[in-house]
Amino acid sequence: MSRSLEITITVCSWLCGIVLLGAVFTVIGYLLFKGFGTLGPQLLFGSVNPLEALLFKKQVFDGLFPAVVGTLLLVILSVGIAIPIGITSGVYMAEYANGGVKKIFSLLFDILASIPSIVVGLFGFSLAVFLHRHFSEKIYPSLLISSLALAFLVLPYIIRTTQIALETLPRETRLTALALGATKLQNIFYVLIPKSLSGIISGVILAIGRCAEDTAVIMLTGVVASAGVPKSLLANYEALPFYIYYISSQYMNAEELSSGYGAAIVLLGICAVLFLFAFMIQKGLAYRALYRA
């Protein structure tokens, strides 16, 4: 490769990186510029005493608190449903499936990953209708239905990242515990999963981001503009992405629009906290738990 081409590629790579970083900082900066002024207890709790709201003694009707709680519950439930199924399926794909079965499942997971979220939302809505008709009339589009639909949406990310993380481990790593007399299951739990935890957590982080931001799925499966803090899994709920969408499309004045920007900043903050939590699990808790002698 000629030196000038090498320099051109290096410069282009740097430029791409700078443009990407610039875009990220521009978006965050713009949100902060537009919405920073609205940040405060008033945005979250409205006219209700924050302590009373946090202890669920009083409902908040003019603040983001119910949407924050709804979003957190939605993310935790969806990822909580998707993680065990996704990781188990990823382990199956990497360690047990072979030949034709693996090819068919890979194709199915790829198709699943490419389904538009509005279609998944429609599926969730249909599921709610089906359950309402055939199982219980108490079942409507709700927090549980939204969580199931979102879990379905993010499942392929977790499966694929788990599978790839396991399959790309070096051969010697895969053989280390087996050579010491480990069973296949011991090898998976003691060596392969901990060694590929970094890749698996990447999939979980992607899933958290997707669950926190997706609006199309929840619009059809249970989110409403004003429901308060959900009282059960079968109740309607509020969520920040829907609030942002709703406010930005229906705002009556500049103050309402600003609260939409404020909600976007709060949503980013929630995602950052969840990502941090995922990293902490990756670096510390899971590692130590898995290797406790």
Place this chain on the structure above:
Amino acid sequence: MDKSIKIRTKNVFFSYQNNRVLNDISVEFREHTLTAIVGPSGIGKSTFLMTLNRLWESIPGAAMKGNVEIRFDGAFQDIYLPSYSLTSLRRSVGMVFQTPNPLPMSIYRNVAFPLKLAGFKKKDYIDHKVEEALTRAYLWDEVKDRIRDDAFTLSGGQQQRLCIARTLIMEPQILLLDEPTSSLDTESGRIIEELLISLKERCTLLVVSHYREQVKRIADTVLEISDGHFIPEGAIPASPESAE
């Protein structure tokens, strides 16, 4: 020292992704000896080692035919019988790889790991076995004051001895070593060589090596693989793959 036959293979054929690697290998190894296996890269030396603990079965695309018998408790046992326990085989036939591969845990936990896999729980017993294994691997004096430190804080040579200690803790009767010094400096390699010679008292050792001088120093027998066959016993390769 008893030098009766410990391992015998008959008509072993091995292929990887439909490419023949080992071709009709019939060979015997004596107990408490160190046999060096030499030959060019990719010729099947490591593969041959893996036929002795059935580790190749975990590699997709690998296939083997033939018979491998190992003498345990005075009688030859066919290790490829379907009823033969893989875990107990691999505890009796330990293997150390080319690159030191400690697990991401403390020195103590690394060495105790095979005991954990085998279900041992008594702390006093595990402590005793860890110290014994590290002593046999010439590592105890260097790590006894930092046994709870991360294994990756050790040097490359120490990590390789840690891996040997981890294998020795199950008191294997056979030890397979796949180029154990190739990634180490001369001094670390020398310590490992001394260690291997000392281990002959307890184990039968098969060592894959590229180093001609090392083979001369440590091996009782040298076998060279060429075209999927072993060249007759005693031959030391005239042109080793890599110079010392």
